[in-house]
Each structure stands twice: as structure tokens, then as C-alpha cells.
Amino acid sequence: MGVLDLAEATLTEAELKTVASDLASLVRQSSRAVAFTGAGISTESGIPDFRSPGGLWTQNKPIPFQAFVASREARAEAWRRKFTMDDSYRGAKPARGHLALAAMIAAGRLHGIITQNIDNLHQEAGLSADHIVEIHGNGTYATCLTCAERYELGWVRQRFEATATAPDCEACGGPVKSATISFGQAMPERQMRRALAWSTDCDLFLAIGSSLVVHPAAGLPVAAKESGARLVILNREPTPLDDLADRVIRADIGTVLEALVKDLGDRPEG
Numbered sequence: 001m002g003v004l005d006l007a008e009a010t011l012t013e014a015e016l017k018t019v020a021s022d023l024a025s026l027v028r029q030s031s032r033a034v035a036f037t038g039a040g041i042s043t044e045s046g047i048p049d050f051r052s053p054g055g056l057w058t059q060n061k062p063i064p065f066q067a068f069v070a071s072r073e074a075r076a077e078a079w080r081r082k083f084t085m086d087d088s089y090r091g092a093k094p095a096r097g098h099l100a101l102a103a104m105i106a107a108g109r110l111h112g113i114i115t116q117n118i119d120n121l122h123q124e125a126g127l128s129a130d131h132i133v134e135i136h137g138n139g140t141y142a143t144c145l146t147c148a149e150r151y152e153l154g155w156v157r158q159r160f161e162a163t164a165t166a167p168d169c170e171a172c173g174g175p176v177k178s179a180t181i182s183f184g185q186a187m188p189e190r191q192m193r194r195a196l197a198w199s200t201d202c203d204l205f206l207a208i209g210s211s212l213v214v215h216p217a218a219g220l221p222v223a224a225k226e227s228g229a230r231l232v233i234l235n236r237e238p239t240p241l242d243d244l245a246d247r248v249i250r251a252d253i254g255t256v257l258e259a260l261v262k263d264l265g266d267r268p269e270g
């Protein structure tokens with residue numbers, strides 16, 4: 001394992017070229033590469049890592065799933081917090097990391113992206129549903145917990161602001177919740193199965209911008225490694241899986257991925 005810790009230093013052009021060319025050669029040697037992304041890829045888009053100390057979660061922590069289901073008051077409070085959070089990063093656009101991975105997918109170098117993020121920025125960078133698995137759901141729309149009917153956030157917000165209560169499903173009366181996986185909520189079975197299959201079938205697993213501490217998500221790189229894949233960890237901070245990785249790169253994510261795509265000769269869109 002090689003740890004390249006550049007988080008505290010400014011990357012020189014030469015260092016960046018070396019890192020990018022090493023990563024590019026791993027990508028070229030692989031026939032089925034998968035990326036796994038966490039909050040760190042979206043910080044450049046202005047979306048904070050909510051779990052960080054002093055982050056927005058201090059005041060606007062999501063309501064646990066059981067409380068949401070159990071009480072109408074908790075549902076109203078959950079929506080109030082959700083809209084407060086959304087207002088604080090409205091208009092976030094895909095960053096260099098999202099665009100670089102989208103370019104790699106378009107060029108056929110990546111099979112897909114498994115993401116812990118709920119911000120929809122991989123899709124906004126041009127990814128279709130075939131190429132993404134969202135293991136923590138998606139925060140840009142809502143669904144009925146009973147019948148799975150989809151609702152847009154604007155629909156919820158209009159009713160919430162008019163009545164100060166959380167709206168129920170028009171089709172079945174069930175609770176309507178943002179389409180994310182809350183604390184205490186079961187992981188989405190189909191997506192987890194797909195994520196695990198991608199992880200065990202790949203020959204290169206790129207873990208990008210994830211602290212790799214939230215389970216079961218953090219089990220995916222382990223599953224990939226145990227199935228014989230090479231593991232690359234690109235994150236500003238150390239992770240508990242660093243010892244397992246073939247490469248550990250602690251550096252700015254957008255800078256490294258942009259340089260990787262340039263080395264590969266792929267063209268980022270946008």
C-alpha cells in the first residue's frame with residue numbers, strides 16, 4: 001500500500017501529474033471499474049459535510065425514521081428542517097469531481113457510481129439511472145411511505161407553508177417523506193443488492209470523498225477487495241480502511257479527478 005498524503009500541501013504540477021498518471025494506468029488496466037462517492041465530492045459544490053462538527057446538522061438534524069412515522073408533529077418538524085437545509089444550498093451545481101466521473105462513464109471507463117450522497121449532483125452531471133446506485137436515497141423529491149407514489153418538493157412545500165402541517169398522500173393517505181434513507185430506516189434492499197453486486201464484480205473500486213465509517217456502506221470497499229478488486233481511496237482525511245487499500249491519496253478530490261480525466265484523454269462536459 002502507498003499512502004500519498006498531500007492534504008496539507010499544495011500539489012505541485014509534477015506531483016499531480018504523477019498521481020494522475022498512476023491512477024490512469026490503474027483505470028486502463030481495469031475492465032470493470034466502479035466509483036463509490038461520499039460527501040467529499042460535493043463540498044466543492046458548496047454542499048457541506050453535514051456530519052462535520054458545527055455543521056448544519058447541529059441545528060437541523062434529520063428526524064429519526066420511527067419518530068417521523070409515529071407523529072404528525074415530527075413530520076412537520078422534519079419538513080421545516082428539510083426546507084431550511086435546502087434553502088442553504090439552493091442552486092448547487094456539479095463540481096469538477098462529478099463532471100470527471102461523468103466523463104469517465106461516457107468514455108466507457110467506469111461501470112457506474114455507487115453514492116452515499118442524496119444531492120442528485122451525479123445525475124445533474126449527466127448520469128442516467130442505469131449508471132448510479134443511491135444507497136441513501138435522493139433528497140430532491142419525496143415519496144409516500146405506504147404506496148410509494150412520488151411527490152415533488154414544491155408540492156409538499158406549498159401545502160406545508162399553507163397549513164403548517166405535513167401533507168399526506170393524495171392516493172392513500174400515507175405519510176409523505178423525502179426520498180432519503182433516515183436514521184433508523186431500513187436500507188433500500190434493491191439498491192443495496194445492486195451496490196453489492198457492482199462491488200463484488202468490479203476489478204477496480206475507487207472510494208472517493210467518503211469517510212468510510214457509515215455502515216453498511218463502508219462494507220462495500222471491503223467486499224470489493226475480498227473479491228479481488230484493487231482498492232483506491234481518495235479522501236482528504238484518513239479512513240479506517242486505508243490499510244486495506246492499494247493506493248491512498250489524501251488530496252483535493254476535484255483537482256485529482258480532473259487531472260485523471262485529462263491524463264485518460266476523456267473530455268468532461270459542462
Ligand SMILES: [Zn+2]
Pocket residue numbers: 144145146147148149169170171172173174
Ligand atoms: Zn400513498
